[in-house]
Amino acid sequence: MEVKKPKIKSMRYEDFKDNEYIESLVEQLNASGVNVVVGKLDQLLNWSRSNSLWPFCFGTSCCAIEFMCLGAARYDMARFGAEVARNSPRQADYIMCQGTITYRMAPVLKRLYEQMAEPKYVIACGACTVSGGPFKNSYCVVKGVDEIIPVDVYLPGCPPRPEAMFYALMQLQRKIKVTKFLGGDNRKEKRMEYVPAEK
Amino acid sequence: MADLQQQIAALCPQAQFDTVDNLLMVTVDDAQWHALAQQLKENLHFDQLSCLAGVDWKDSIGVVYYLTNTDTQEMVHVKVATTDREHPMLHSVSDIWAVANYQEREAYDFFGIVFIGHPDMRRFFLRNDWVGHPLRKDYDENPELNPIRLEDEMNEDDTCTYIEDEDGNVKKVDGKVFEDDEYVINFGPQHPSTHGVLRYRVSLDGEMVKKVDVVSGYIHRGIEKMCESLTYPQTLLYTERMDYMAAHINRHCLCMCIEKALGIEVPRRAELIRLMMDELMRLSSHLLSYGCLTMDQGATTAFFYGFRERELIYDIFDRTCGARMSMSYSTIGGVVADVHPDFIKDVRHACDVIESKMKEYHQLFTGNVIARNRMVGVGELRKEDAINYCITGPSGRASGVHCDVRKTHPYSLYSEFDFDEVIRTEGDSMARYMVRMDEMLQSIKILRQACDKFEQCEGNEYIAEKVPKMIKLPAGHWYQQVEASRGAFGVYLESDGDPKPFQKPYRMHFQSPCFNLIGVVDLTCRDNMIADLITITASIDFVIPDIDR
Numbered sequence: 160m161e162v163k164k165p166k167i168k169s170m171r172y173e174d175f176k177d178n179e180y181i182e183s184l185v186e187q188l189n190a191s192g193v194n195v196v197v198g199k200l201d202q203l204l205n206w207s208r209s210n211s212l213w214p215f216c217f218g219t220s221c222c223a224i225e226f227m228c229l230g231a232a233r234y235d236m237a238r239f240g241a242e243v244a245r246n247s248p249r250q251a252d253y254i255m256c257q258g259t260i261t262y263r264m265a266p267v268l269k270r271l272y273e274q275m276a277e278p279k280y281v282i283a284c285g286a287c288t289v290s291g292g293p294f295k296n297s298y299c300v301v302k303g304v305d306e307i308i309p310v311d312v313y314l315p316g317c318p319p320r321p322e323a324m325f326y327a328l329m330q331l332q333r334k335i336k337v338t339k340f341l342g343g344d345n346r347k348e349k350r351m352e353y354v355p356a357e358k
Numbered sequence: 359m360a361d362l363q364q365q366i367a368a369l370c371p372q373a374q375f376d377t378v379d380n381l382l383m384v385t386v387d388d389a390q391w392h393a394l395a396q397q398l399k400e401n402l403h404f405d406q407l408s409c410l411a412g413v414d415w416k417d418s419i420g421v422v423y424y425l426t427n428t429d430t431q432e433m434v435h436v437k438v439a440t441t442d443r444e445h446p447m448l449h450s451v452s453d454i455w456a457v458a459n460y461q462e463r464e465a466y467d468f469f470g471i472v473f474i475g476h477p478d479m480r481r482f483f484l485r486n487d488w489v490g491h492p493l494r495k496d497y498d499e500n501p502e503l504n505p506i507r508l509e510d511e512m513n514e515d516d517t518c519t520y521i522e523d524e525d526g527n528v529k530k531v532d533g534k535v536f537e538d539d540e541y542v543i544n545f546g547p548q549h550p551s552t553h554g555v556l557r558y559r560v561s562l563d564g565e566m567v568k569k570v571d572v573v574s575g576y577i578h579r580g581i582e583k584m585c586e587s588l589t590y591p592q593t594l595l596y597t598e599r600m601d602y603m604a605a606h607i608n609r610h611c612l613c614m615c616i617e618k619a620l621g622i623e624v625p626r627r628a629e630l631i632r633l634m635m636d637e638l639m640r641l642s643s644h645l646l647s648y649g650c651l652t653m654d655q656g657a658t659t660a661f662f663y664g665f666r667e668r669e670l671i672y673d674i675f676d677r678t679c680g681a682r683m684s685m686s687y688s689t690i691g692g693v694v695a696d697v698h699p700d701f702i703k704d705v706r707h708a709c710d711v712i713e714s715k716m717k718e719y720h721q722l723f724t725g726n727v728i729a730r731n732r733m734v735g736v737g738e739l740r741k742e743d744a745i746n747y748c749i750t751g752p753s754g755r756a757s758g759v760h761c762d763v764r765k766t767h768p769y770s771l772y773s774e775f776d777f778d779e780v781i782r783t784e785g786d787s788m789a790r791y792m793v794r795m796d797e798m799l800q801s802i803k804i805l806r807q808a809c810d811k812f813e814q815c816e817g818n819e820y821i822a823e824k825v826p827k828m829i830k831l832p833a834g835h836w837y838q839q840v841e842a843s844r845g846a847f848g849v850y851l852e853s854d855g856d857p858k859p860f861q862k863p864y865r866m867h868f869q870s871p872c873f874n875l876i877g878v879v880d881l882t883c884r885d886n887m888i889a890d891l892i893t894i895t896a897s898i899d900f901v902i903p904d905i906d907r
């Protein structure tokens with residue numbers, strides 16, 4: 160069975176920016192060959208998974224306020240099935256890291272990430288989490304959360320507008336839609352040591 | 359001022375006097391400082407320590423204290439320094455002004471100044487295994503000394519105090535924050551009710567809180583240090599990222615401070631726009647506090663109500679400044695661009711809507727039995743304590759302190775406006791909540807008057823004074839306060855008069871209101887239930903990046 164390109168309701172495929180990445184994931188899947196039964200089941204599971212992504216409340220500063228607006232009436236995250244913001248990492252699917260991460264916070268973030276159950280995802284929301292942002296030259300700010308935890312979606316902006324946050328959320332949904340769940344994501348049990356890439 | 363100088367000279371003959379920034383500056387030696395501080399408070403009624411800024415003057419290292427007399431609103435500042443750079447030591451004044459407790463810990467963290475007699479000389483923002491004191495001019499920035507440490511801090515319970523005996527020998531005495539048999543629970547740094555990343559360690563007796571130890575610094579971003587490597591217009595950006603719920607106001611403050619140093623006057627239109635933005639920001643901030651306070655107590659619906667109206671204000675910002683948050687709108691000399699053509703219409707509309715919705719808020723929450731039971735009489739803060747801990751803003755006014763900077767030291771155009779300072783005397787959580795609700799009405803009142811004034815000066819499109827491309831300030835220091843959403847926000851700016859083309863501030867210190875607010879967490883929560891800790895801290899209402907900077 161062939162894996163198709165992921166579809167998101169109300170946004171055309173061409174309107175997304177980095178389709179090459181998604182296509183490379185699709186290619187990888189197709190190259191390893193997908194069984195029809197498993198493939199269909201995977202599709203179903205991924206569809207449901209991607210439409211009920213529960214975020215973990217992790218706001219350290221300004222970006223968190225925009226995230227609160229996302230939850231409030233005008234933007235209403237519930238449309239994406241992502242309104243159930245959890246306060247415990249063990250109940251969350253992804254961590255939307257909003258706000259600067261300082262040296263003192265780094266061990267805490269790492270621990271919280273490790274407490275989350277697999278499969279788990281990370282959105283680096285805001286310039287601070289992408290690269291240190293306005294505080295890049297500071298003596299105690301981590302220059303991008305990817306120095307401590309792996310990141311799935313990078314979302315620039317200071318702070319990103321709520322619309323941009325939705326875009327990041329949809330990108331994450333797309334990514335989930337083209338992963339192998341059975342025998343893939345659901346098998347990740349062991350803890351992996353994360354080694355940040357050289358910059 | 360001459361009177362005051364004579365009075366102080368009588369108290370302390372060794373003191374030297376100067377007038378800087380229209381304020382009396384007293385320079386004393388550390389040996390006389392503690393006695394003088396006592397006298398200043400008792401005899402001259404300087405009962406509030408408004409700002410404490412550590413400074414490294416290269417040949418010496420020390421602290422500048424800004425004191426306020428809360429009756430007359432007179433201010434004076436005192437400079438105390440030591441030439442011993444290896445082991446700088448000053449006498450602590452935390453026994454005189456309680457607010458100095460955390461302030462001195464900050465100065466210790468940044469400059470390594472040890473305060474003799476301070477009960478709890480620990481670092482405040484940085485990890486306890488940090489090497490060096492970052493704001494010293496000779497700080498070693500080598501990242502290998504301070505890498506990202508992914509293990510937890512050890513020995514968190516250790517503290518120490520420095521005691522001086524009669525012969526002037528200083529001795530270090532180790533101690534513990536909590537006793538061995540105390541039951542201590544951890545709260546935060548990632549807890550939704552702390553409104554950010556603050557951490558408490560709470561000692562409990564059953565459900566009663568015995569002591570709260572505030573551990574801060576989880577969002578300490580080193581803004582003050584970074585400002586020293588930027589030019590003046592560049593430093594403006596950080597003001598908006600400290601208390602992001604008072605972004606315009608903080609930025610306004612720094613702009614005013616630099617304008618004061620440069621001696622330029624801002625066009626009336628720009629000043630009016632700034633003032634309106636400030637008040638809109640205050641409205642937005644108080645709506646957010648309403649939303650968060652209610653949600654912390656389980657009233658989720660009220661949160662949505664608060665946020666619904668905030669969007670109106672965001673729209674105004676969006677249209678005029680091009681961003682919903684971090685607007686970067688004021689600049690030195692005025693504002694960046696003129697307002698959107700519909701600005702006045704939008705502001706009036708927002709005022710009408712919010713005013714009409716106020717009734718809904720009260721219906722939904724204020725009269726609610728649960729809310730009243732949890733807030734009335736809980737977490738009382740007495741007036742003397744509020745002054746002693748330098749609590750300003752709505753929380754201070756709920757305890758009966760007359761501390762609205764817009765009234766006490768009118769800046770911008772506030773003296774032209776007719777509005778009331780909301781003061782209550784109960785000092786409990788309910789009072790703090792109600793002060794905010796009533797202040798929103800006052801902001802609306804100011805905004806309406808400002809709209810009228812703005813229309814009257816229509817046709818005058820002049821929005822920014824010409825400022826030299828390269829801003830150079832003369833040597834000196836300045837202090838400017840404004841009323842931010844959570845209290846008096848102050849900027850201490852020192853320039854060394856460096857003639858190089860792109861001058862950088864020598865020292866920039868932000869006296870944030872929330873920093874003082876956390877000082878009373880222990881005081882107000884003690885002997886209350888652990889569940890009340892949430893209500894009390896929510897009603898005190900702080901923004902964590904503003905504490906940590």
Ligand code: SF4
Pocket residue numbers: 220221222257258259284285286287288292293316317318319599684
């Ligand atoms: S990216 Fe900008 S808005 Fe977001 S946390 Fe950092 S400074 Fe604040």
